[in-house]
Amino acid sequence: MPKESKSLYSAKLLINEIPVTVKSKRIKNMYLRVRAPSGDVEVSAPKQCSLNEIESWLFERHDWLIKQRKRIAMQPVQPELQFTSGEEHRLWGKNHILDVVVKTRGTSVRFMDDQLQLVSLPHYNAVQRKQILDRWYREQITREVKALLDIWQPRMKAYSSSFGIRVMKTRWGSCNIRSKKIWLNLELVKKPVECLEYVVVHELTHLFERYHNARFYALMDEFLPDWRERKKLTNQFT
Ligand SMILES: [Zn+2]
Structure with missing residues (x-):
């Protein structure tokens, strides 16, 4: 096995088309994380691990990785949304500007002129x-x-x-x-x-x-x- 340099490095790997960032650290065990909401995959690896070793370690966890990424993809795209005018909301794969109209009675949504018009009550x-x-x-x-x-x-x-x-x-x-x-x-x-x-x-x-x-x-x-x-x-x- 080739000797790894002692300096800590960062590298990119592709595991079945999933991009993975590898960070070499002074640690004992490998750690894997999938970040939300981006789905970015990061591995922290002990500095003596070769990229080949890291790669096969990742392939063993491939199914878990897919499952985690799927779970994240299913979470609402922008959980911090405030539902105010000007915000972008998604419909059938496209973003549309939200236009909030406040009325004293009745609530509704209408899709018009590429915008989502939401009629809300004042205290909502x-x-x-x-x-x-x-x-x-x-x-x-x-x-x-x-x-x-x-x-x-x-x-x-x-x-x-x-x-x-x-x-x-x-x-x-x-x-x-x-x-x-x-x-x-x-x-x-x-x-x-x-x-x-x-x-x-x-x-x-x-x-x-x-x-x-x-x-x-x-x-x-x-x-x-x-x-x-x-x-x-x-x-x-x-
Ligand atoms: Zn099925």
Whole structure:
């Protein structure tokens, strides 16, 4: 094994297309962290470790890494949002300026002239304004899911019994193969619509095959040949 220089260094590695920053430190053990919200991966390694060793150590933790990055990608993009005019909010993969209009009665959201107009009551705070927008997001995604099911169920000859939208921390969707009910993550309303389509087809495919095995992926290839790119887009940080 080549002798490492004693000076501390910083290096970049690619682990299955995930960029990783390696920092050599005077420590005993390796430490791995995935930063939120960027998804940046950082490894602190003892100074005597070679890059090869670090690389194989990372490959062993590849699945964990993917899981952590997915979890972070699912978290709301900007948790510090105040829901005031001028802020950018996301819809179907694009940012739109929020225009808050205060009225003494009635709340609503309207998408017009590339802006999101949110009608709020005067005393509403950020949490309550978020609720108004989330309710509207739920309507948008529900409409889109219905349209996608109308296309994909007859095409695939796979029919769900019903679907629901909810906030999920670790998954984009799920399918109960016994009841045939499909659940979709509300956050998908902020991703390009191709991502929602990918998740819908994925969950419908579970009606044929419960497990993520070769048969499952062969069916996905047949139904949605570009599903891998869509999957990548869904888990991308933007
Ligand atoms: Zn699945």
